[in-house]
Amino acid sequence: MINKKIEAALNKQIEAEANSSNLYLAMASWAEAQGYEGVSNFFYDQSDEERQHMLKLVKYVNERGGRAHICATTEPLKIFDCLTHVFQDFLDHEVEITRLINELVHVCLEEKDYTTQNFLQWYVAEQIEEEAVARTILDKLKLIGTDKGGLYLFDRDINQITVTSAAGPMSE
Ligand code: OFO
16 A cells, blocks of 8 residues: 555656657657658657556556546657657657656655665666667767768668667566
8 A cells, every 4th residue: 555645655656657758759759750760660669668667657656545647648848850869869758757757755764665665776777778779879979960861861770779678677
């Protein structure tokens, strides 16, 4: 059973994951309209992943005797102009999500809710991976600069850029 404070904190994270999904959907749609097929697929996948992160939290809250709150998502207000800025926004956003997850773990420790703290370890590991992916991609984009041929190859190969998974599969 989770207490009200933990329930509220988890519900805030459900909202954050839903907003992440929406932001990456907006990035995917922008990239698709620009003709960056690889980048758009990358962000469509990211958007799906964030929705899975949200669902995992919804199910956890309900299974632990709480009530998951499904709220409205906010419209991503970012204006996208180039790939480097989009991936910088992606990294900045993931860094902020890491901060929120750490904050959540902190609340669990304060409340002595070790079950939820243990559940959140999956998210802690996932954030290490997502930040690493964003940094790796951003480093590549900085090397390419505005070179059109380089950007073409980047878009073609982006889905092969991976880092070792820290979190493991969703089902764990
Ligand atoms: Fe990329 O963040 Fe979810 O957790």
